[in-house]
Amino acid sequence: MININVNGTAHQIEADPNTPLLWVIRDIIGLTGTKFGCGVAQCGACVVHLNGEAVRSCVTKVSRAEGQNIVTIEGLSANNNHPAQLAWNQEQVPQCGYCHSGQIMSAAVLLRENNNPSDADIDAAMAGNICRCGTYQRIRKAIHTAAELQRKESASK
C-alpha cells in the first residue's frame, strides 16, 4: 500500500511503486484532468504539483509521491478561480484544450514565485509545455492577465 495525498484527500494506493504517478492519478484515483502526452517528460501535458513543484507525472514514480502532497488541475482552486484559470477563461486561451491543464499547472508555479513576470520570465517558465495548436501568444497574454488579477487580489486583502 502506498499512501499519497491528492488535492487534500488521503489515498491508499495498491500499485507497483514504479507505476507512473500519472496512471495512479488517472486510472486508480479517477482524476482525468491531467493528460498523457508523450510519456517521456517532453511535452508537459501531465504536469501536476508535488509539494508545490511542477513535476511531470508521466516519469514520476508513485514511490516518489509517497507521503507527499499532490495537487492536480482539479485541486488547484476551490471553484476554478485560481487567477490563471480565470485569465485562461477571460483570454479564451485553449483551442483543442488538451495541453492546458499542464499549461495552467506550470503557470501557477510561475505566478507563485513571480507576481509580475516579464515575457522572458514567462518563456523561461513555460518553454517545457508544448501546444500543438500554437496558442502560445494567448498563453503569454493570459499569464500577464493572471498576474494582474493576482496582484489586485493581494492588494485588496
Added chain:
Amino acid sequence: MKKQLKNKPRYTSVAKAFAVVGVLLSAIAIMAFGLNSEPEKTKATPIVIRKDSVASVKAFKQVYSVLMSARCMNCHPSGNVPLQGDDSHLHTMSPQRGVDGKGVYAMKCANCHQATNTPGLHTPPGNPNWHLPPADMKMIFQGRSPRQLAKQIIDPKQNGHKDMKKLIAHADDGLVLSGWNPGEGRTLPPMSHAAFKKAWITWLTTGAYAPKK
C-alpha cells in the same frame, strides 16, 4: 641476627603487597584511561605531492578527454542552458540554470530528472542531486582549452572552493559517477571511471601542472 632473619619475611611481604597493589592500580588506571579515551581516529593519509610536470601534463590530457566528453561537459555549459545528447546540443525546452543551478519556476531540473534514470531511450537521466553549477560559479568546461580548464579546476575561486583534498574526493562525487551511468542510448566517457580517477589523482599529486596550450 636471628631476629633480623625472622623479621625479613615480614618486610618482604609488605613490599610484595605494595607491589601487587601498585600493579593493580596501574592496571586499573590503564583500563580506565582506555575506557575514557576516544578511540584514536584513523589518521587520513597525507596527500603527497611529488612534482613532475611531464607526468602531470600527460595525466591531464586523459582527464581533459573525460571532462570534455558529453557526459561531463553537458552540465558545464558556457551559457545558462544545459547541453544534451552526444553532440552536446542545447537542451530542448531551454531550461535555465537559475541562481542555484537547479532551474527556474516550472522548469526545475528535478521536475523531469528523477532520482534514478528513467527507463527507455530519450528519457531523462536521473540523479538525486541533478543540477548545474550555480550562477555565481559556473565552472564552465565548454570551450575551455586544456590550459584554461586545468588552471580553472585548481583555483578555489573558480572550482567551488575546493582544496586539494576536496578535489581528489570529487572524483567519487555522486553526480560525477553518474556520468558512467548515463541511461540508455548515451555514450560513456572515453575511459572507465577507475582510469579517470587514477589520471585525476596523478595529475593533482604531481603538481597539477597546466598544459602549455
